[in-house]
Amino acid sequence: MDTIPDDERGNTIWRLLSACWSYEPKDRPSAMEVSKVMNALGFRVHQDSKSTVKFTDEIKVEDIAAFFTQNGVIDYTAELQRHNLQSPYLTKASAILYRIDLSIQRSDQYIAHTQRVIVKCVMDQSPYKQLKRATRELYFWSSYKHVNILPLLGFAILNGKLAMISPWIENGSVTEYVKKQHTADYYGLCTQLSRAINYLHTNGVIHGDIKGDNVLVSNEGIVKVMDFGVSIMAQLRIEFTHTGVGRGTERWQAPEILRRKSDSSKEGDIYALGMTIIEIYTHDRPYGDTDIGHDEKSEIIMGTRRPGRPWRLPFDNRGTAFWALLQRCWSVDPAARPTSDEIYKELVRE
Template identity: 35%
Template sequence: MPISSSRQFFIAHPELQQTITTDANTVCSIDANTPIPIVLHYLAVHSQVADLTEHLSRVPQGPPTAVARTSLSDVYRITLTDSTQVAIKCLRQHDPKHVKRTARELSIWSKLKHRNVLELLGVGVFQGCLAMVSPWMVYGSVNSVLKKWPNTKRLPLVAHAIDFIHAEEVIHGDIKGDNLVMDKDGTLKLADFGLAIMDEAVLRFSHTDPGGGTSRWMAPELYGEDPRRSREADVYAMGMTMLEIITGDVPFREIKAGHAVGWAVARERRIPEVPELAADGASGLDTMVHSLLKWCWRYDPNQRPSARMVVSLLEPLIQG
């Protein structure tokens, strides 16, 4: 049968309703074989994620055009019947492993409520694909506006988001400019929790590789034999992302091949080139920020600052 909302699924299969717990305090397990409607049901019960399938079904049909693509998903800009514009991230492939990863991302994302974290409105099925629904961000990723409006006052906003998720026992795992979006008011919001990990209380997921990330933002320890995402690796990537915001360019821009960055970082212990301070301070990079970036990039993860420390050091940029 076509993928449907959890409500429609249980109407069609009433015998399964008795086997699915509705107790929010009961630990439930999701693996690659869990049917999508049951995944939606679990997310609704245990993570309070709204199943918006029936709302999405009322959107005027027609071949939508993706505004962004990744290796696994397409992102669409959709106007709902109440004229609200939303972004719908659709899982393109129906590989069960990808469904499980998306369910994990949704479970973690749903717990994060902060002005610098992109809001999750709900989940559903859109044109036959598992989809995540979030507010439409007018300016897209921060990279699309950096060259127009470079501003070091945005740096504390990045640190605030990372400090918040770390306090919530969440490790992002893929912090970079492409995963920061900007709303119409110019507020930065952290997005894409596809590699995030946390200690789930009531939803358990079968084993997933704990490594990963994007090469130019990855800490040196993530290139080792036993890579583990960590707060310290997030702080390293946060420093790289701050460099993006300052320069409007990717880290290690002088290294053309992304795979070569791993050798430079892990073997040669290189850090990116940082803009020189202008005599009149026009570069916007004062001595404190310059030193802070290098602190975030320490080779030894135990020598890096916490996100909370970065927030406290950057706060004067907002007030100044």
């Protein structure tokens, strides 16, 4: 047994093996429980890295579920069937969200524990488009793990639809958080957010819809970026037919995206990151209650309309340098904007 590592991961494996050898059959874990523990510990079924799944009109939700299960995403369909999901926590045009207490598998123990979670069901006009959108988001979300990315706990098939499961974050969005937390560390929150975007960009991912509503804050004050519904990745292991590319939300859109001259891009993410930082410091969306009509769009595109300096941003050397950095994020010329790496390094330079 000297091949089992002498650390917490190894201890978990040993506890699992010991349970498998229990004298009483009823005390042994099921095959599903064993699989969940091994998946949670990072063990994956070996597959050719070049293998893909082609998303066609004939594909079924069961095919997609099998693909994600083989790639280590935990299927909670059986657990979810024990719940009567009739009253959504939140209904939006793009998704229905349920908040429930679910038996979740953790990587440091083989016995599941109960955790409050959000179950997200993507909505669309047709079942095919709904499955396609949900599959894209689940693929992006499951591909990357980082302290500042909201964890994906798993997926489920709910009423024939693909659903995603993530932890419930009580504090809500970053804008809700700063309104309630009068001692919030604004600069620290912005630094964490820039770190998350730098992580995505470094791994070839364009988020595509950075805004305050898509940034949560945990009870420990940790930023958690979410919502990968319009994200873009250079290489996909699911081969999609042509899919329209989302461009984010208007108030956060860069001039070239507002002009419809560009799809989502890293430079567009940087512009939206700057606008989200303004949200954090002002407790309000960019431009506040001002309607963004034709004239306002023209001013944004020309670079003559930008947010003013928030009063919460200190007038010291650090605050002045930060404000100059934000103004670069809103450059009309995308090439003049700083990269996510530049922004993060600037914020942690102290």
